[in-house]
Amino acid sequence: MSSLEALPVQAPGLPTDELVINMGPQHPSTHGVLRLVLTLDGEVIADVDPDIGYLHRGMEKIAENRTYAQYLPYTDRFDYLSSLNSNLAYCLAVERLAGIEVPERAHYLRVILAELNRVASHLIWLATFANDLGATTVFLYGMRERELIVDLFEMALGARLTYAGMRIGGMPYDLPDGFEQATRDAIRQIRPRLDENDRLLTGNQIFQSRTRGVGVLSREDALAYAVSGPTLRGSGVAMDVRRADPYCIYDRLDFDVPSFPQGDCFARHLVRIEEMRQSMCIVEQCLDRMPAGPVRAKLPRAFKPAAGEAYARTESPRGDLSMFVVSDGSASPCRLRVRAPSFANLQALKVMARGGKIGDLVATLGSIDIVLGEIDR
Amino acid sequence: MAHPVSPSELYLWLHGLWQRAGLPEGWWLALWAVLVAAVILIFVLLTVLILIWLERKVSGDIQSRLGPARVGTKFGLLQTAADALKLLLKEDIIPACADKPLFVIAPLLVFVPAFMVYIVLPFGRGLVAENLNLGVLYVIAVSALPALGFLMAGWGSNNKYSLIGGMRAVAQLMTYEIPLGLAVLTVVMAVGSLSTVAIVAHQRAWWHIVASPPLAVAFVVYFVAALAEVNRIPFDLPEAEAELVAGYHTEYSGMRWAIFFMGEYAYLFFVSAFAVTLFLGGWHGPFLPPVLWFLIKTYAIILVVMWIRWTYPRLRIDQVMRFGWKVLVPVALINLVVAGFWLVWFAT
Numbered sequence: 001m002s003s004l005e006a007l008p009v010q011a012p013g014l015p016t017d018e019l020v021i022n023m024g025p026q027h028p029s030t031h032g033v034l035r036l037v038l039t040l041d042g043e044v045i046a047d048v049d050p051d052i053g054y055l056h057r058g059m060e061k062i063a064e065n066r067t068y069a070q071y072l073p074y075t076d077r078f079d080y081l082s083s084l085n086s087n088l089a090y091c092l093a094v095e096r097l098a099g100i101e102v103p104e105r106a107h108y109l110r111v112i113l114a115e116l117n118r119v120a121s122h123l124i125w126l127a128t129f130a131n132d133l134g135a136t137t138v139f140l141y142g143m144r145e146r147e148l149i150v151d152l153f154e155m156a157l158g159a160r161l162t163y164a165g166m167r168i169g170g171m172p173y174d175l176p177d178g179f180e181q182a183t184r185d186a187i188r189q190i191r192p193r194l195d196e197n198d199r200l201l202t203g204n205q206i207f208q209s210r211t212r213g214v215g216v217l218s219r220e221d222a223l224a225y226a227v228s229g230p231t232l233r234g235s236g237v238a239m240d241v242r243r244a245d246p247y248c249i250y251d252r253l254d255f256d257v258p259s260f261p262q263g264d265c266f267a268r269h270l271v272r273i274e275e276m277r278q279s280m281c282i283v284e285q286c287l288d289r290m291p292a293g294p295v296r297a298k299l300p301r302a303f304k305p306a307a308g309e310a311y312a313r314t315e316s317p318r319g320d321l322s323m324f325v326v327s328d329g330s331a332s333p334c335r336l337r338v339r340a341p342s343f344a345n346l347q348a349l350k351v352m353a354r355g356g357k358i359g360d361l362v363a364t365l366g367s368i369d370i371v372l373g374e375i376d377r
Numbered sequence: 378m379a380h381p382v383s384p385s386e387l388y389l390w391l392h393g394l395w396q397r398a399g400l401p402e403g404w405w406l407a408l409w410a411v412l413v414a415a416v417i418l419i420f421v422l423l424t425v426l427i428l429i430w431l432e433r434k435v436s437g438d439i440q441s442r443l444g445p446a447r448v449g450t451k452f453g454l455l456q457t458a459a460d461a462l463k464l465l466l467k468e469d470i471i472p473a474c475a476d477k478p479l480f481v482i483a484p485l486l487v488f489v490p491a492f493m494v495y496i497v498l499p500f501g502r503g504l505v506a507e508n509l510n511l512g513v514l515y516v517i518a519v520s521a522l523p524a525l526g527f528l529m530a531g532w533g534s535n536n537k538y539s540l541i542g543g544m545r546a547v548a549q550l551m552t553y554e555i556p557l558g559l560a561v562l563t564v565v566m567a568v569g570s571l572s573t574v575a576i577v578a579h580q581r582a583w584w585h586i587v588a589s590p591p592l593a594v595a596f597v598v599y600f601v602a603a604l605a606e607v608n609r610i611p612f613d614l615p616e617a618e619a620e621l622v623a624g625y626h627t628e629y630s631g632m633r634w635a636i637f638f639m640g641e642y643a644y645l646f647f648v649s650a651f652a653v654t655l656f657l658g659g660w661h662g663p664f665l666p667p668v669l670w671f672l673i674k675t676y677a678i679i680l681v682v683m684w685i686r687w688t689y690p691r692l693r694i695d696q697v698m699r700f701g702w703k704v705l706v707p708v709a710l711i712n713l714v715v716a717g718f719w720l721v722w723f724a725t
Contacts, residue, residue, distance in 0.1 A: 133690040
């Protein structure tokens, strides 16, 4: 009798257990080396706990043992899908620290490269996001389009993934002959193909049923978690550092900041698709207006910024990528701190994924577009 | 072994040869069974090789790349054969904590039924291994078996992804077997026979797909349900790569994995061929030999299935179940009723 009473009260039907499952670090859709500890109630996600650090290389500490110029290639390895945006954030921070005036033409070149890199990065996002949803063909299409941009980078910078494409004080060298025409040609090819991908995916009934109302992040939660980038703009906050706190020449450029209020995967999808179009417009504007002139400021041979600190905000494809540099007057930074957008965005995953299915989690994770190199550093 | 109720022409012809040669009657049936099994097995294996090559080429074409292009003289024709050889030579791994008997039997339980159903498939005039008078029922019964294999693989692997994949496979197969059966039943009602040969014979004048609206609807229901039965996108939930790594066959490698794969493609060919038998006139067609017609139609359906796979995203498990129970089953049921009225009012 007493043992019967001790039994826990069960819902009618069979007793069920929650299943704890490790998604990753080796899993096709954890985008690198992320481990998600899932607690599943059947197919429904009761809890998700992102476990990061598998790609930790101590990048911030390394900065303290390198000269300012030496550290630049390391920034390529933060967000390896848009190295140039990391280069840019680092260069801006150091230039602000040392009070270096960058030539006008270098600004234009930087914006061209950064925006092209944004398109390339978003194309990879489109590819992997579609792949996570089972649309393998879009994966190949995204990679095919990105190839055109990667070819441009190879032409301009000699590398295809980690470019080390900027220098403190400007650009390493001017663009090669024919780059402008090649860029215009590439954009002319990418535009219709992007529309094609858009038609293939965005209007698809299955795609919409997989993304609409899935992984909803409310405006309040988005702000509370300091989410930024397309993830924030998908939750109805039209905040873009390029507009809110302009750097380089963004205040002189004409572009829209797309935002959608729904806060679901579909809204984030729409934001990124539109951003690619806007970025290509920006590149064309820059190509039209680009002035002639030097591309690199003159720097002292022994580059030792005076003691002090500087903070530079940029809008990387993933959001607010900011760097904080402290100098003690020596040849290497005293402290470098990176504010990685993916890190903050990943924290919001818990809110977005809880209560959804496994398939929803995969869609949500894909839609916030994290890069582990930047999260773990 | 029971004598087939209405023996096929091929059977009668071969049996006649045997008797004229004065060979013992008792050995005939045993020889016949072995012969049929061997011929079908060779056909299935060849078909699987062709289908895998075709899938790679089709997907390559859709994704604007080449697909296999090196092994073999042209078009990577021997790529699949080379891969099969590689799989044969791979180490046979059984996870340490797996349920060994279940783990070993599961692939066979998936492949063997996919191979057994070929027995009632009429490839041409009189070209059917066994003209069972319950042929359609036999197909539906046997093709329900792989669900057991998926569940055994999922459970026996002792892997959580496999388990979820196995559960999904069973839920999905059970769900879509009902509309599939109902769609087939519509055809059976129109023909008045469960024999596949009779069903093909019935389409001498009009293919079923154009014979009446209820049959056309039945074809659509059958096609969608068949997609789900063979775990193809948009219904490839049991092995959804992005979610479950590889679903129920996550822990399988080498030849055991290859057997799963073979079962999948053998079954893909079968559901397409069965669709041709039920709705597209079987081997009927002008000018060309019947077998060729049969294969052309079957490969046309297979190409559509591949086209869908490389175009669409994947549904979510609850959407798959909801679609099955709330859309496909009601449509199939109503269609069955309509087909009944249609028969009474128009066909007589």
